Amino acid sequence: MATTRVANAQPAGALLTAAQMERYSRQIILEEMGIEGQARLLRSKVLIVGAGGLGSPTALYLAAAGVGTIGIVDGDQVDVTNLHRQILHGTPDLGRPKTESAQRTLGVLNPDVTVVPHQTVLTSANALEIIGAYDVVINGSDNFPTRYLVNDACVLLGKPNVYGSIFRFDGQASVFFPPHGPCYRCLYPEPPPPDLVPNCAEGGVLGILPGMIGVVQATETVKLLLGKGRPLIGRLLLYDALAATFTEVKIHRDPDCPICSRDPSEISDDELGVFPDYEAFCAAAG
Numbered sequence: 001m002a003t004t005r006v007a008n009a010q011p012a013g014a015l016l017t018a019a020q021m022e023r024y025s026r027q028i029i030l031e032e033m034g035i036e037g038q039a040r041l042l043r044s045k046v047l048i049v050g051a052g053g054l055g056s057p058t059a060l061y062l063a064a065a066g067v068g069t070i071g072i073v074d075g076d077q078v079d080v081t082n083l084h085r086q087i088l089h090g091t092p093d094l095g096r097p098k099t100e101s102a103q104r105t106l107g108v109l110n111p112d113v114t115v116v117p118h119q120t121v122l123t124s125a126n127a128l129e130i131i132g133a134y135d136v137v138i139n140g141s142d143n144f145p146t147r148y149l150v151n152d153a154c155v156l157l158g159k160p161n162v163y164g165s166i167f168r169f170d171g172q173a174s175v176f177f178p179p180h181g182p183c184y185r186c187l188y189p190e191p192p193p194p195d196l197v198p199n200c201a202e203g204g205v206l207g208i209l210p211g212m213i214g215v216v217q218a219t220e221t222v223k224l225l226l227g228k229g230r231p232l233i234g235r236l237l238l239y240d241a242l243a244a245t246f247t248e249v250k251i252h253r254d255p256d257c258p259i260c261s262r263d264p265s266e267i268s269d270d271e272l273g274v275f276p277d278y279e280a281f282c283a284a285a286g
């Protein structure tokens with residue numbers, strides 16, 4: 001597949017400062033990065049949906065790499081049960097909004113980075129406005145309603161959706177970016193019955209697992225921003241931690257997909273802000 005790069009219309013501006021040249025020196029010497037690539041990262045805007053298990057390692061590595069603006073959407077507060085896997089947060093953060101904890105942690109890690117907290121639950125009423133301000137969306141949500149909502153908003157806005165999910169000892173990752181490849185609905189046309197897919201509170205999750213999948217999501221995001229390498233578009237990467245194996249599955253666009261089979265330009269303004277009731281949609285599958 002040809003290299004895919006996310007459009008970034010912002011001007012390159014001045015060269016990197018001496019401090020930035022030193023901070024990112026080990027990246028800049030990479031032929032695929034260089035000064036221009038690093039400058040592109042610093043101009044980029046990435047939205048992370050969920051400051052939890054997947055969002056934590058993804059945010060940390062993207063901030064360290066010098067992605068200039070990182071938005072974080074999360075309406076929850078830090079709970080003690082989060083701490084074994086959500087490494088953005090620590091014991092002193094218990095009871096604080098996750099976006100506040102994330103902003104503090106990332107600010108300490110790299111002052112070059114602007115962290116934009118969205119202390120809210122992503123809904124059909126705010127998804128287009130929030131997502132529209134960013135170049136790439138990283139979906140670290142842990143529930144099907146949000147996954148379908150993020151997918152549909154990304155398709156309508158033409159944004160790449162860097163997907164990851166975890167359960168027990170298994171994880172998966174992909175990049176959904178029509179028209180370059182399929183969307184999430186092409187892979188999962190309908191959500192599974194709720195009783196077949198328990199959440200982490202019911203089924204558990206190895207605390208280290210989201211680190212593995214989150215790093216894949218961060219890597220895919222940087223590749224998209226730079227236009228380098230072969231993104232996981234049209235491919236689903238499956239990771240089995242117990243067996244220490246990676247398996248790749250090809251996925252294709254569904255010509256009858258109710259979302260990505262339509263040209264977004266043909267969707268009227270009245271339709272852009274209208275989504276189904278995702279909670280009811282997912283509950284109906286049961």
